[in-house]
Amino acid sequence: MSRPKPDSPRITMEELAKAAGVSKMTVSRALSGHPLVKDSTRERIRQLAEAHGFRINVAARNLRQRSTRTIGVVIEMTPSHDRSMSEPYPLSLLGGIMQELTSNAYNMVLTTLPLFVASPPAVDGLILLGQGVNEDAVETVQRAGMPYVIWGSVDGNEDHITVGSDNVAGGRLAADHLLARGRRACAFVGDATHLEIADRLRGFQERLAEAGADLAGTAPSPFTREGGYQAARALLAEGSRFDGVFAASDAIAMGVIAALRDAGRAVPDDVAVIGFDDAPGAALFTPAVSSIRQDWDRGGKLLAQKILALTKGARPDSESLPVEVKPRKS
Amino acid sequence: MSRPKPDSPRITMEELAKAAGVSKMTVSRALSGHPLVKDSTRERIRQLAEAHGFRINVAARNLRQRSTRTIGVVIEMTPSHDRSMSEPYPLSLLGGIMQELTSNAYNMVLTTLPLFVASPPAVDGLILLGQGVNEDAVETVQRAGMPYVIWGSVDGNEDHITVGSDNVAGGRLAADHLLARGRRACAFVGDATHLEIADRLRGFQERLAEAGADLAGTAPSPFTREGGYQAARALLAEGSRFDGVFAASDAIAMGVIAALRDAGRAVPDDVAVIGFDDAPGAALFTPAVSSIRQDWDRGGKLLAQKILALTKGARPDSESLPVEVKPRKS
DNA sequence: TTGAAAGCGCTAACAA
DNA sequence: TTGTTAGCGCTTTCAA
Numbered sequence: 001m002s003r004p005k006p007d008s009p010r011i012t013m014e015e016l017a018k019a020a021g022v023s024k025m026t027v028s029r030a031l032s033g034h035p036l037v038k039d040s041t042r043e044r045i046r047q048l049a050e051a052h053g054f055r056i057n058v059a060a061r062n063l064r065q066r067s068t069r070t071i072g073v074v075i076e077m078t079p080s081h082d083r084s085m086s087e088p089y090p091l092s093l094l095g096g097i098m099q100e101l102t103s104n105a106y107n108m109v110l111t112t113l114p115l116f117v118a119s120p121p122a123v124d125g126l127i128l129l130g131q132g133v134n135e136d137a138v139e140t141v142q143r144a145g146m147p148y149v150i151w152g153s154v155d156g157n158e159d160h161i162t163v164g165s166d167n168v169a170g171g172r173l174a175a176d177h178l179l180a181r182g183r184r185a186c187a188f189v190g191d192a193t194h195l196e197i198a199d200r201l202r203g204f205q206e207r208l209a210e211a212g213a214d215l216a217g218t219a220p221s222p223f224t225r226e227g228g229y230q231a232a233r234a235l236l237a238e239g240s241r242f243d244g245v246f247a248a249s250d251a252i253a254m255g256v257i258a259a260l261r262d263a264g265r266a267v268p269d270d271v272a273v274i275g276f277d278d279a280p281g282a283a284l285f286t287p288a289v290s291s292i293r294q295d296w297d298r299g300g301k302l303l304a305q306k307i308l309a310l311t312k313g314a315r316p317d318s319e320s321l322p323v324e325v326k327p328r329k330s
Numbered sequence: 331m332s333r334p335k336p337d338s339p340r341i342t343m344e345e346l347a348k349a350a351g352v353s354k355m356t357v358s359r360a361l362s363g364h365p366l367v368k369d370s371t372r373e374r375i376r377q378l379a380e381a382h383g384f385r386i387n388v389a390a391r392n393l394r395q396r397s398t399r400t401i402g403v404v405i406e407m408t409p410s411h412d413r414s415m416s417e418p419y420p421l422s423l424l425g426g427i428m429q430e431l432t433s434n435a436y437n438m439v440l441t442t443l444p445l446f447v448a449s450p451p452a453v454d455g456l457i458l459l460g461q462g463v464n465e466d467a468v469e470t471v472q473r474a475g476m477p478y479v480i481w482g483s484v485d486g487n488e489d490h491i492t493v494g495s496d497n498v499a500g501g502r503l504a505a506d507h508l509l510a511r512g513r514r515a516c517a518f519v520g521d522a523t524h525l526e527i528a529d530r531l532r533g534f535q536e537r538l539a540e541a542g543a544d545l546a547g548t549a550p551s552p553f554t555r556e557g558g559y560q561a562a563r564a565l566l567a568e569g570s571r572f573d574g575v576f577a578a579s580d581a582i583a584m585g586v587i588a589a590l591r592d593a594g595r596a597v598p599d600d601v602a603v604i605g606f607d608d609a610p611g612a613a614l615f616t617p618a619v620s621s622i623r624q625d626w627d628r629g630g631k632l633l634a635q636k637i638l639a640l641t642k643g644a645r646p647d648s649e650s651l652p653v654e655v656k657p658r659k660s
Numbered sequence: 661t662t663g664a665a666a667g668c669g670c671t672a673a674c675a676a
Numbered sequence: 677t678t679g680t681t682a683g684c685g686c687t688t689t690c691a692a
Binding site: 066143 | 340383400448473584
């Protein structure tokens, strides 16, 4: 089969038009499926295009159409193997975004905040995953001067559109879960400087207070197993007495469980532990980790739908997604 | 702080130039850090640009420079929560790619094969993750007429550049692992129509043959736990006698272990099982799953390095990465 | 059903 | 150190 040499310069639409004996416009219309082109002409041009290995110059089209059909997704850090269990914004959120974008024939460019600043990609809108600890990220994205939506905590700020799990309700569910197992002195492990985590803690505390139970302590932790391990040790070292722990992620929960075990406390008999995210490993751990499940797939789809609506001039609303408890052995 | 209204039309470089009383070129040079611009001019223009909320039109720049500083990554399917443990090309491969692209100020657009065909993104080169079962994917990517590299099996085809783990060596390591545990009748579970999996099986078989041990059976399976479960049941049902199993992925291995347990066979006492990938869940499973670890992070970085080199006219070589055995309980 | 002209917003090349 | 000219390759608009 004859294919143009890889290094041969790409043929332009103008040249193809010349070869076909028609104008650029006719080629453009033929290849984009415009209905006003005679069928025979279209077919002839299509075959010629194929024979010459013509590929449209997407950059030129983007410029002329003032649209790239591409959405940027800004993530906080680059993904890695070790983190795949501990990242707050995992693969499945991207999966939902991608499905929705794909079915609307939009592409997705993944970028980080520093890269976005240093080398902005050609996009029509942005999805920001995570407000982060401070709000630099939101600020930076705003400055880009294009439509954006945020995954995170709905904070009533009407400036921007947010999609996120109902973290307050998640915290309440975690409290309910522990209370239902007779726990009265419950601790929290996680980084409450993240807005979403702060919401979880708030719901947790509210529900405990309603039930007349204690918040027996809190310990900050990054979203890792090691972080959970250290945080639990700190909690034990300072003499906190607790029979239940709510961890801000499943990785943290696993670390907490390991630390408790190493300290001779049985899980769940002495201390019950519940995590967050229903990460793939939660059910595999021994004991299987109870968790609060977020509907990431749906979240991703909503983010994509809303950013697409925004680029079309609509004004979609922020939205908060229900979460559900997955009781297991811990 | 005053910021231009979000809906105000974006100011162009021409308008900014007028406002600054200089030519477009001077603005262009000032903002891109060209050294020939007087410091005072540059600073003045920068401040004016900030004040007016000027954002460069990336599409226009891409067209003019004939470069997008963006690499496309073509994946076979959209990621999802359920699959995050079973996908052959996980997050960490993307992570490696992203790190390397980011540090070269390149962006990354994620796309699937159908989307790539239906709506090609503006990119300078492509990374194809996985040759797939047939070679449609490679064919499609080739037709795009731009540089590309493939993650997968190095097949001696000089047409394209491939980076991948040494799957044959991985298969041999798996055989060694089982042989060292006294296993003599070993089965294989996985989809050998994938080139990479076929390589694993080949290495496995070779090593077994060298040791005078048997390949006690093979069963096809998709990359899921459920698939592994069914495949192991089929193997048992057809009366195969085996005391070792090599599974093409860790998710498959977990399914195999579950099926064996349900059939009353102890793991590892009756049957030893080793998986592939060293997925995050492998160590968490009970029993912890022995596995062959791939260096995905390095693989991703190499893919990115090679595609960047290609876009700059270099001719990098294909490369095969060593794998290592992670002995655990299974 | 097709074509001609114009220009999207930027930067390379050359000139001053 | 700055400006002028000339496009990059496509599609919109208007005309035939």
